[in-house]
Amino acid sequence: MTKRRNNFSKMRGIEAFLEPPPEAAKKEKKVDLLPINELQLPLKQPRRYFDPSKMRQLVASIKEHGVIEPLLVRLLDEGQHELVAGERRFRAATEAGLEKVPVVIQVLSDQEALQLSLVENLQREDLNPVEETEGILDLFSIEQSISKEEVIALLNLSANAKKRGQELTDNVVRQLESMQETLTVLGQTTLESFRVHRLPLLNLPTDILEKLREGAIAYTKAKAIARVKDKRKRRRLLKEAIEKQMSLVQIKERIKSLCCDPKPDSPRVEFESLTRKIAKSKLWENPKKWKRAQTLLAQLDALASED
Template sequence: MAQKRKSLDESALEFFKSPIPESAEAPAKAAELVALELIHLPKQQPRRYFDARKLQSLVQSVKEHGILEPLLVRPLSDKQYELVAGERRYRAAKEVNLSQVPVVIRELSESEALQLALVENLQREDLNPVEETEGVLQLLALKLSLTVDEVTSRLYRMYNEVKGNVNSANPNVRVSDQDPTVQSVFDSLGLMGWESFVKNRLPLLNLPPELKEALSRGEIAYTKAQAIARVKDEQERKALLEAALNENLSLSQIKERIASLKDKSADNNEGEPSSLRSRMATAYTKAKKSKIWEDPKKQKRLKKLLAELEALVSEG
């Protein structure tokens, strides 16, 4: 069961505990008004998916009440600023053509800013599983000074070690013992344990594109997406996904349709060579174990069938 999410303040505090960058230790300044045109989105943006309806609801709120919670920015050169946290508010302000927005300015390096942005993004209540997975991997990559692919590989190694599937030249050296940072990051976020993350979240990144996109948009539960992903035929998989979305199929209904697709596929393949070979092998195995050899009438029929088979094979 997922752990209770911690507030952004709690997560940021714990996240920067060891070690805490000097800029993150500095007390936050009071909010001040800054021209919206002076604020720019960062090159690396943790947030990729926005619920259009929720964004429009925020736009309406900003029209009526303005920006109630300041944006977090860091200063750049020439009195320009880079957004660190609050992208939805930033987008809503642009849509209603606000000239100024309240901001809190903090001196942060590019790496520190990205870390805080990732933490802020991971605290959202509407976070979908794909965003959550990608965000956690980015955060770990920054903390461990590795690439996302290297972090993924290391997490799988740690998981295999814990489960006893160790395949190493030196089994006494455990990756999991060398990475306390991994545990501390998951503890600070309060989302789930790292083992659950490896088992239930990392496989989502290997989903077919259409399923990953539907999951990212929040249109389907990840358990349903994982089930549909087992359908190898692309057209059948896409058709099943469309049916699941349009008919709001339950997980059990999806599994029933997958079973039906397998039965249909088996029926269609009855005439294929691979199926014939399988049937022949099965029949031979059953024949050796049956009591057909004790029945003279069945032996006579079997001799006739065998003669036909030998003649057919000799023709080939």
């Protein structure tokens, strides 16, 4: 932690955002009032969905009490201010008709601003699992100075190496340890659990991803519904699961009834099943049926004798 804080100006570690240095904590943050029309949203925003009902509640609260917690902004070269953290408050204040909002201004680079915004959002309980997964990937990408695709490749490399009993290079081990440290600080799970349970969410069909972003369905249920390949059936099940608030067990039962026709049995299984059925029926006890059966048995005997 100390090492990262010493390199604070180069690239702030996640702990620097969550636990500021003691000397900084002693100083009271200066809060300014800025015209809301002088603030602009960043080009890359970690949050993409805002629950309409919760936004209405926030707008009503701001109309009555104002913005209690200041927004975090940074000063741009052209004299404008860019929002770093507090987008829900910013949007609600705009809708409430406020002309000015309280802000704390910090000097941040593009990467630091995005990193801080991601950390701030990842600590919020109402962040949906898709945005949370994307946010963690973005955070890994910034901290390791590699692309998100390279982050995913690194996690898969680690998993494959573990399966095969192979050793990883020191550099890869350091990267993985750093990413695990970030997850721990954020109160998240292990890297392997993130790889297995969270990354697959990003490959879900668009209609399911949309509902996940809205918080309309749990990701475990979404993953189950995604197994239905037929688009119409999948959309119908998705709508039904949300409207009826179906449990995961209920969804799995519906999938069984909706899904593709069962695979046909192998010839051997089919033949053995038929012979068991014949034996159970006791055809030989009915003279008429047995006579017809003898004709068919003779044909089968002939087939079996052919080269």
